[in-house]
Structures are given as structure tokens and as C-alpha cells.
Amino acid sequence: MPTIVRPAHPFMRLAILSDIHANLPAFEAVLADIEASEVDQSWCLGDVVGYGAQPDECAALARERCSVCLVGNHDLAALDELDISTFSPAASAAVRWTSETMSAETTDFLAALAPAETDHEVALYHASPRDPVWEYVLWPDQAAECIRAQAKRVSFVGHSHVALFFALADQAAGERSLDARGAQAGAGTSLEIGRGRWLINPGSVGQPRDGDSRAAWLELDTDAWHAVYHRVDYDIDGAADAIVAAGLPEHLARRLYVGQ
Ligand code: ZN
Numbered sequence: 001m002p003t004i005v006r007p008a009h010p011f012m013r014l015a016i017l018s019d020i021h022a023n024l025p026a027f028e029a030v031l032a033d034i035e036a037s038e039v040d041q042s043w044c045l046g047d048v049v050g051y052g053a054q055p056d057e058c059a060a061l062a063r064e065r066c067s068v069c070l071v072g073n074h075d076l077a078a079l080d081e082l083d084i085s086t087f088s089p090a091a092s093a094a095v096r097w098t099s100e101t102m103s104a105e106t107t108d109f110l111a112a113l114a115p116a117e118t119d120h121e122v123a124l125y126h127a128s129p130r131d132p133v134w135e136y137v138l139w140p141d142q143a144a145e146c147i148r149a150q151a152k153r154v155s156f157v158g159h160s161h162v163a164l165f166f167a168l169a170d171q172a173a174g175e176r177s178l179d180a181r182g183a184q185a186g187a188g189t190s191l192e193i194g195r196g197r198w199l200i201n202p203g204s205v206g207q208p209r210d211g212d213s214r215a216a217w218l219e220l221d222t223d224a225w226h227a228v229y230h231r232v233d234y235d236i237d238g239a240a241d242a243i244v245a246a247g248l249p250e251h252l253a254r255r256l257y258v259g260q
Contacts, residue, residue, distance in 0.1 A: 013038070016202045017217040018045035018126075018158025020062065021074065022052030022098070023206025023256075024242075026215040029234035030205050031065055037219060037230075043068040045158035046115060046126035049102060050074025051094045051207055051252050053242035058206075059106040071113035072126040072158065073133050078102060079111055082133070090249040097248055118151035121222050125150075127159040129199070136160045137199060143180040144168055147197045154198045154225075156218075162210040163189075163203030163218075163229055167196050184210055187231035194225035203229070206239070213259035 015034040020027050034042055044066040049055035051074070062069050074091070076082040078098040087095065115132035117124045128135035129150035137146050137157055143166035147155070166182035180199070185191075191200070203216025214231035221227070240253035 012221065012223045013040050014220045014222065015039045015042040015217055016045065016156050016200075016220055017042060017066075017205050018156075018202055019047040019072065019161050019204035019206060020044065020049075020052075020058050021047055021204070021206035022049045022055040022058050023215075023239045024052070024054035024057045024061075025235040025238040026206045026232075027058050027061055029232045030215045030217045031061065033230060033232045034217060039219060041067040043124065043156075044070065045124060045156060045202070046070035046072030046113070047074045047158060048072070048110065049078050049098050049106070051091065051243075051248075052239060053246040053248060055098050055102045056106050059102070059109050063109050068117060068120070068124065069113055070117060070124060070126045070132075070158075071110055071115050074098075075110045075113070076115075076133065079107065090251050093249050094252060097246065101246075121152065121154075122220070123150050123152040123155040125155060125157045128157055129155055137166070137201070138162065138164075140166060140179040140182050143182055143199055144178070147180055147199050150197070150199065153196075154193055154200070156200050156202065158201060158204070160201060160209070161204035161207055163201060163208075163212075163216050164210075165191060165198060165200045167193075167198050169196050185229045186212065187214070187229060189229045191227040192225065193227055200227060203231075207256065208259040211259050213257055 077095040125132040166180035202218035243253040
């Protein structure tokens, strides 16, 4: 009997997650949910550290569980590779605490990451296709420009901590270009992304800012071109208590409860 070799199709079902921000209880809850959904690989869009109190634990888990991991602006700030003069006082305090606290292993892990990866079926950016480190993609006209700049038909971004998507219809040559249509995406929102160009934010694992305090991730099927937004309850008290115990600004603990 000849051996039947299945054609290689490396990334059929993926978990896309972003902005963990050293929130270990949230990251563990998301990883448990991902495990139950039996995806092939997990890809992280960056900001593993910053704001939260467990950077080393989160970096170790990201290294172990995420096949792809980008670096985000907070990771770069903790590595002292980014000017933080525009950071809020609480964010700056967290950067300083993280730089002083994180292990050499965490530093080495983060220092080896890039803010964009465009050699997969979908393009990945921490912030935006035009500026992988800094730009927040939140508005339809701006999203249209970003979508035109992205390296693949479908791209994923993090950074804003808001679960949302923008889409541009396929455009015939000479047709007037339109703004992207888009919307915030609550838990259970599913997208059929087989046509058109898409820019999708899975939301944040460790510090959601879209009014839903639950940890966010997104399931992507690149065979059926289908995406589903997930939200997971986690131990917010545990994450908040760790922030206070570390001497980080209490505001960073309080905002977790309201998802802002
Ligand atoms: Zn972030």
C-alpha cells in the first residue's frame, strides 16, 4: 500500500490574540478556551508586557504556546527601544516597572520579535499596515488607507484593544474608491471574509477597552475564510490584586473591571 500523503496546509484553523499586557489570569483563560476549540496554531500580535504585573509568566507562555509572536510598542518601551514621552503617566510607570522587573529570558525573547509579519497567508501587524508600531486604526477613512497598504488581502492588527473589523469591497479598475465599512465586534460575531479586503482586530487579552471586561481572542479558518470573535471570563480580581501588590498605579487595576 502506498503511503497517502495529505497535501500540506499548515494553517487551517488559527487563534489570533493580542495585547496580553502581563495579565496572566486573562492569558491562561484565553489559552484554555483556545485549547478547547482545537485550533492548529496560536498567533500573537504583540504587547506581551506592560500595564500588568506578570510579564515573565506571560512571556514564557507566549513563547511556549504561540507559533508566531510580534513585538508591540509596550514591549519595545520595556526594552528601552522606544521613546515613551507620549505615554500616559500610568503607562510610563508600568514601562519603568516592567524594565526593572523582567528577567533576562523575557528581554531576550521580546528583543528577537518583529512588529510585522507578512509572509503568511494573512498579514500581521501590531498596530497598522502603515505603521506597525504606533498607528491606532479606529476610523473608516483611515482604515481604507491602511487596507490599501496591507501586504495581503486579509490583515490582523492589535494595539487599540478594541475588537473590530473593517472591510473594503473588491474594486474594479477605475472605480471610485470608497471608505471601508466597519464595526465593533462583540462576542460571537462571525465574519465571512472570502471576498474583499479585510483589516481585523481580535481585541485584547489582558486589557480590553471596548466596554466588555472579558478577555478577547479570535478564531480564524483560512480554508473556509471564516472568523469568529470570542470573549472569556477570567479572574479579574487576581490580575487587579497582582497590579496593586506590585506597586503599579491602582488605575491600571480598576480599569480591568470596566473594560476601558
Ligand atoms: Zn497594547
